[in-house]
Amino acid sequence: MTTGTSTNSWLRGDSLLRVAEWERELPWLWHGFSTRVGGVSVAYGAGGDDKGETCGDLNLGFTAEDEPERVRENRRRLVELATGCAETQLALIRQIHSGASVVLRAGEPVWSEAPQADGVMSDQTGVLLAVQTADCIPVLVADAERRVVAAFHAGWRGTVQRIVERGVARLCEEFGCAPERLVAAIGPGIGGCCYAVGEELRTRFGAEFAYADALFRRADDGVLPSGLFLDLTEANRRQLLDAGVCGERIARVGGCTACQTKRFFSYRAQRGRTGRMMSVIGIAP
């Protein structure tokens, strides 16, 4: 396996999904949602080879099945794609399906041991905030005026605990952001088309959200798949709205991970044996 392969536009477009308006209007902003395309991992069935070409998987998590050296090379590629420099520091968190976020202030050193949280926010330049997912919903938020960024990881547990709604409120509190000025993007995650859940989740969401009924769909018309389905993307869009973000400033990127297993890692569709994607955001120095 070689390292130091230079990136190209093919790799960037397929490996890192971006919000077109942000690219156009916020040149100081680093951001993107990774796919599984364009790495060197072979543990999950991609046809990679040992020459470090771009036909392997871009697994960005230190999973049990993958080789750490390949994950490190994938991370190096992702960081270079997002920032233009492979040495840019990643601020990672240890995700625990909570409603808690951590703050990294300008001038503070980036932690060497990842803190337990499901949201991370910062006004520091030159650092890439990151969350990892493989079905859960990644959400990126930025304030163009104050140059503040945030990343959130929302599975059903974090969503019930309002990770995004509480996270945006915290962002505004810590950095003096006006919510109506924020831009947000919801990345690839399991869609309401595929996320079959049990009745107990409807009860949990029903106890917490007045709009819970709008998040669930029951399919029992004989057309498979049947059952109860939860739309986590919509749930998190609602949280952004409730936190004061304008609907027209919320972008959706990538779609359903379980529907597109050649493009994305899906924990559900690949029955737990899968890689991790990374959603990143930062402020260029």
Ligand SMILES: [Zn+2]
């Ligand atoms: Zn789907």
